[in-house]
Amino acid sequence: MEAIENFLVAFSNTAWGMPLLILLMGGGFFFMFYSGFLPFRHLGHSVNVLRGKYDDPNDPGDINHFEALSSALAATVGMGNISGVAVALATGGPGVLFWMWVSAFVGMATKFFTCSLAIMYRGKDTKGHPQGGPMYVVTEGLGKKWKPLAVFFAVAGLFGTLPIFQANQLTQVILEVVLVPNGLVAGNTFWPSLIIGFVLVIITSLVIFGGIERIGQVAGKMVPSMVVLYMLAVFYIMAVNYTAVPAAFALIFEDAFSADAVLGGAVGAIIIAGARRAAFSNEAGIGTASMMHGAAKTDEPIREGLVAMLGPLIDTIIVCTLTGLAIIVTGAWQNSDGNGVTMTATAFDTAIPGIGSYILVLCVLIFAFTSLFSYSYYGTKCFSFLFGARYKHYYNYFYVTTIIFGAVATITAVIALIDGMYAMMAIPTMVSALLLSPKVMAAARAYFKRMREFKQEHKELKV
Known part of the structure; x- marks a missing residue:
């Protein structure tokens, strides 16, 4: 087992x-400057799209904009924000958080491009159903x-996209707390x-075998509440320790x-550590979110890209920062x-003794379960592409089985496997996005x- 972990x-x-x-x-910096900071200039419009202002139930796809973002956030706003940030601080020190911020800002531009492409170059699986994701962007684009x-x-x-990290950390917190x-x-x-x-396998199976519609519905209900609950708890921790906040920054x-x-002055190493944890946290440039946003009910690629770019903002800039500051x-x-x-x-117990x-x-229960639900969808999309829809x-049976491995494995082995595979996924995602950016x-x-023309027409009608 130790040999496998070392490998x-x-x-x-x-x-x-x-x-x-x-x-x-x-690549993220390139997208940011090439687009003229477009994602940041149209934040208001992206929020309106998310609110459903432009939803059309007749558009192709499986889930609406809000469900697409919620389902993607269910995978990203998860254990990466609670334990992933802690892992980053343990291995790279507080400075890792700064490089996570940098990665998130450029990740917003990356998400805009990759998720716009997910709609622009939607392909079809072997059953003829529209599908999005980097594999279809590559073949169609x-x-x-x-x-x-x-x-x-x-x-x-x-x-x-295996659930082993979520299962590992959920098991750890149940045992140790x-x-x-x-x-x-x-x-x-x-x-x-x-x-x-085994308990996690049973609960996860009840949701994921219902398909993307059920995942989207569950995530749409759970994600907003989990973010609010977690933020309130961390805001309380920061209020109790308000005198230490300026020094923390x-x-x-x-x-x-x-x-x-930690790293003996190796700034390059700490940047890599920050980029690794940010990629694990918000998945910008990895390609998983592109698969979820590729299922959105829309025929406007740019619209979905604008919604998707909110992911790194919510996930890393807000939630990861709160976790890092609390620690x-x-x-x-x-x-x-x-x-x-x-x-x-330890941070929570120090600031809020007893409870x-x-x-x-x-x-953690909410974060981990929503991540467990959403990740299964990513794996089935990859499996469908390789072997047929x-x-x-069959992938879901393999998926739930690995939950047991995650529950009993060491955190070192689990993070190493997921990190390594994320790195491999980023190569096709970023290469295709850079080539298709024009x-x-x-x-x-x-x-x-x-x-602009639409707004002008409506303005003239009102006059």
């Missing part, structure tokens, strides 16, 4: 080298000769972890460029022996011209 760690570290950092963050790149993405996606402290479990935790894994900026705390102001990043969700639990960790358990339900800009100019 996965070596694979992940090699995959997340400087070339991938240049592709992801360099770049041509059949590029299909090996699409297959590469789909194969990596089968493993990169609920069962062990109350004397319900003592000694070897393998069997309790296995039982928790100063530490983040100072450590971002010195990186003395820093309480000193949990220095005082906790735990990694991942245990560190976040803080239990509040976190409730948040009529066989896609198509997105041409569509954007045409779209906003139509919007």
